[in-house]
Amino acid sequence: MDHLELVNKAIDGDEDSFALLIQERREHIYRMAFTYVNNQDDALEIVQETVYRAFISVHKLKQAQYFNTWLTKIGVNCAIDYLRKKKKVVYVEQVQEASYVQHSREDKMVLYEALGQLDEKSKTVLMLRYFEDRSIKDIADLLDTPVSTVKSIIYRGLEKLKLNLGERELLE
Amino acid sequence: MNKEIHPLKQAYYDIEIPKELAQAVQSGMERGRIQRKRMRTIKRWTTRIGVSTAVLFILLTLTVNTMPAFASSLKSIPGIGKLVQVLQFHNGSASGGSLQGAANIRHIQLEKEGAQESVILHFSEGSKPQKTASLFHVKISSYPSMMTFSMDARRFTAIDELKMLEQSQYIEDAYQIISMDDSLIRFNVVFNEAVKYEIKEYEEPAQVVITLQPMSTADLTQKPSMYSLRTVSAPYGESQGLFEEVLSDREGKRILKDEEGMFLVEAGLFHTRAEAEKSLQDIEEQLGMAKQFVIEERAFSQVPATIMASEN
Incomplete structure (x- = not known):
């Protein structure tokens, strides 16, 4: 069965189709979540929340071809909500997280530190653009932000990370 | 792709996928299933209430809601949140609130002000007051005059306070009725005569306020059995x-x-x-x-x- 057919069945309430669609995307959701929280437990919790929110609102999805974009949007929102909630509650844990990070694999730390320099929105935009390979237009839709703003977020984000990707030409 | 971002992308794809991921997806779907079921149950309560001729007759003779006389109500009661809506009844039914987490109907309060009385329902989620009222449905019926509340809530710590509502001059009895869905709490408020009523929903904190006033004697015509x-x-x-x-x-x-x-x-x-x-x-x-x-x-x-x- 092709992707669109699955999405349409999921919209009509078919749980098996929904499960298959999630299975295709679950690792992506997990990686995105992990990028925000940098630990497994929190990332898993975000995945769970994302699946839950998607499950109860999939019937409202109007255009089947945007399922993955829609799901990504839910995932990003869940992650950001999660961070906000967490910030309000515990500070002690953040210290523990940091020490955990130092023991984890080096490449993880590179990623975390690099993206850690950015605010949430810039982090989201760069992650979607360069790790998830989303188009700028897609990101603009996903974040309900004008294309021009997305471009300038990318530009400033890359500058901050001191990365030069030749993206400047693209942005002009 | 430029060389410099490559290590970051590599690190991103090196993020280890834990074996618990499948379980997290399962749990999310399971919660979704439960929630879908709750929504269906509540929808059933909000749509099945209808218009048999007898019911319609009763509604026409029972009460009028949203009277101008209610406009100034509640100003004097402290701790009331922001008004969300005055419930509009259609064929004796109205709904308010929105889907919340594991809500608790925490406290029921009765306020009297002259001939006017207000019953205030307070909610909590965990240990905190709830911001928005849980999804609820009210149905008005007659013989005897009463309101049936169906609420999307898990707990009802205010259950003993229902009894206290008998202190109202309008309320004959208030009692819980059985619900076969453990996330739906239902109770009846029975009036000792026809009353004018208005139901308002408030947020921050969430409250549902039922305001009652006597019917003018002109409205109290003799009703046949x-x-x-x-x-x-x-x-x-x-x-x-x-x-x-x-x-x-x-x-x-x-x-x-x-x-x-x-x-x-x-x-x-x-x-x-x-x-x-x-x-x-x-x-x-x-x-x-x-x-x-x-x-x-x-x-x-x-x-x-x-x-x-x-x-x-």
Whole structure:
């Protein structure tokens, strides 16, 4: 069965189709979540929340071809909500997280530190653009932000990370 | 892709996928399933309430909501949140609130101000006051005049405070009725006469406020008795849930407490005994359950009588 057919069945309430669609995307959701929280437990919790929110609102999805974009949007929102909630509650844990990070694999730390320099929105935009390979237009839709703003977020984000990707030409 | 971002992308794809991921997805779907079921149950309560001729007649004679007289209400009560809406009733039904987490109906408060009284429902989620009221549905019915609340909530710590509502000059009784769904809490508020009412929803903190005023005497015309087709009395329990389920296509069905504190399920109210008997025949034909049902003549503000099953 092709992707669109699955999405349409999921919209009509078919749980098996929904499960298959999630299975295709679950690792992506997990990686995105992990990028925000940098630990497994929190990332898993975000995945769970994302699946839950998607499950109860999939019937409202109007255009089947945007399922993955829609799901990504839910995932990003869940992650950001999660961070906000967490910030309000515990500070002690953040210290523990940091020490955990130092023991984890080096490449993880590179990623975390690099993206850690950015605010949430810039982090989201760069992650979607360069790790998830989303188009700028897609990101603009996903974040309900004008294309021009997305471009300038990318530009400033890359500058901050001191990365030069030749993206400047693209942005002009 | 430029060289410099490559290590970051590599690190991103090196993020280890834990074996617990499948379980997290499962749990999310399971929560979704439960939530879908709750939404369906509540929807059933908000849509199945209908317009049998008897019900319509009752509604026309019962009450009027949203009176200008209510406009200044509640100004003097401290701790009231921001007004979300004044509930609009259609065919005696109205809904408010929105889906919340594991809500608790925490506290019920009765405020009196001259002839006007307000019943205030407070909610909490965990240990905190809830911001937005849980999804709820109210149905108005008559013989006796009452409101049936169905709320998307898990806990009802204010249950003992229902009893306290009898201190109201308008409220005859308030009691919980059984719910076969553990995330749906239901209760009836029975009035001792026809009242004017208004229901408002507030947020931050979430509250539902029922304001009651006396009917002007001009509205209190003599109402003829009606004929209730109902089950025999039984103690509070699942039997009401089961009868309600088998009567699910009957729009006027409701659970009531009788004069001795037993419970019954009413299938419908009729103007004449003949209509009630015809409906009883239908029940016999469709369900073969005529023995469990009786026809009771009831005056406008009369609480149902206790009628036990006959021995044979």
